[in-house]
Amino acid sequence: MISKTIKANSTEAISNEIDKAISDGFKPTLAVVFSSVKQDWKAVSDILDKKEIAVFGATTSGEFIDGDIEEGSIAIMLLDINPAYFKLKFLETGEKNSFENAKSIGVYGKESFANAAFIILSGWLTQDGELIVQGFTEGFGKEATIFGGMAGDDLLLEGPLVFTNSQSSTKGLLALIIDEDKIEINGIATCGWKPIGTAKTITKSKDNIVYTIDNQPALDMILKYLGMENEFDSGKEMLSQLTAFYPLQMERKGVDPVMRTAMFANREDRSLICAGNVPQGSKVKFSLPPDFDAIEIVIDECNELKSNHQQTADALIMFSCISRHLSFGILMEEEIGQVKDVWNAPMVGFFSYGEFGKSKTGKHEFHKNTCCVVALKEK
Template sequence: MDLISFVKDASMQTQQLRFSNGHWDQAISLDTSKPQQILVLLFGNLPLYQEAITSLQQQLPLAFYIGATTSGEISQDQVIDNGLVATLIAFSNTSIRMTTQQVDMPQESYETGKRLAHELLGDDLKLVMVLSDGLNVFGSDLTQGLVDNLPKEVAITGGLAGDNFLFRQTHTLAQDHISSKQVVAIGLYGRALKVSHGSRGGWLPFGPDRLITASDGHELLELDHQPALTVYKEYLGDKVEGLPASGLRYPLEISQVGHSTKLVRTMLAVNEDHQSITFAGGIPVGATARLMRANVESIINGAASAIEVCLESHDNPQLAILISCVGRKQLLKQMIDEELDIVKERLNHDTQVCGFYSYGEIAPFDDKHQAELHNQTMTITCISELCTDY
């Protein structure tokens, strides 16, 4: 956990800290003698946040702090449960802007994305990273609001907060303010900044195509004119005992006419009275759905594919932010570190790695597509800052 990155021919510094037993595991070692802007990413367990943030802000009062609660934290060397990991990033040639929006109703999600985009528009904007409440925001609408109101060349990535598989309440952090129903976004600006991204799953469809005949936002009401939950139970039998958690292993693949990529949607909740299922993204009527499943090998290969997409245009990133779906974690179980390991094998040893297990991932599928909300993916954002005089 004591990796400090000073990459040759680059000016960005990173350091990672872990909070436990009331204190951080090491002192801040960033060189703060030169003018710079500092971003602190915090991912972890809600009860730890306030004390942990206070101690950091005393040492770095001018830094930008953003974070999210999780269903597992990704550190440099392992996946952690119920911890708190801070990754400090000091930029010399990049500026930072942060904005937040409160979302009282999920139906406000598109307008929330639109407002965030307008707040962050500016010269040399390279990346918008968004962290959202994971249960009270329509992540697909939020993402579309950003996409429709930002230039196409701006990368949009991020994820939805988790709550350790409880599916009750998630929180995001902006400076020292921790709140549910909150979306926080940062913009990174500057010609010295290099960004790449990749998002891959490894899940495979099975069974027949089914038409989505009724839905309401994220709630799937009918498949082939039959109650959605009834169809799930009849087709999967005892494999879906313990819903909604067991449903994480059987997401939906959604195909839409006119869309070249297929979306994957993760189950979040079931309504026995209505026989409906709520997913972590929008469920469009008229689309075709198929159930999906995976094995350990296919999931890990999906993570490898995600980082390989990043490295096609970014061969030596200084920072890799990994946002992986909670459903992948449930399937991998005790083999969860293998997903992290296969990504790190493809990175240089001095690349700082951080991230979390989420209720949804935001990124383009690749450079040819706009950002979308994904489920069941490993989504990676790679960042470097070149040491260049302008």
């Protein structure tokens, strides 16, 4: 399997890059497309469709190929994967909820391949992250391999979407279903954030809304604990100043903690609206802002994955939380570049609003603040 990565800042330029990539006889069958909402992603999809290339796409909050980060651009990976080895399935949350759609895709994957793996993209379904994972495992089985990310929209927080050749939706769920008997696929969701302080209790919550922590209003608790006195004027400011640096780590028995970040704050009831469910009674800790050690943890876990499971790769896909980009700044290029160097394979990725992947404990679940890396290799 051959993969090539390209990027550009306009529809015309990306069209030219596609033509260059296929000028030597390369015949891609699949395009992984990560595009800023500022770009005409529909026109790009149409260009690929006319070339009979399947489109697996999402809008982003920053996109990259290899270690080269862009904002407001289009990044594409072209692959010549045998069409018999993969299928695309798109469903939209509406009459059926995210759980039911994910379950349907899980069943479809099981009917398509004896051993199927799912790389998924979701639209503006942030609070449905766990439901999506549950749906796939219900439909396919507990052994389901699930990696992916939630689309972004350049931090507008208005409506990220996913798209394929002929369909798109802000509430879409798109799956690239791969035959694991033909394509080896392995991955890891890793974080590197370090917990700080004593565990605190979520004393009142419903789904992804946290009302009180240790019986104090959640927003007031966080502002006081972190020594912040000012309120936040916008959801974007909330995300960039607070959750990017001090996400909550929700503790669980027998598995690694999972990150939960607050996307919005309700000033009236002082609650936090998180990306992902936070059950009442959960124990949480705050996190220290990341340093270079966090990058080293990510690279160490990628090297461990390479040594134990997948020595080589034809292609890499990376879903990195936008919070990491906001926190690391220019160090983000260091992390992306070093991850690519682990396998020395072409890489495409984007900054997401949530990630799906397998932690070191082997459990596939919904994450925040993580770097999720997927390695593909034709057998």
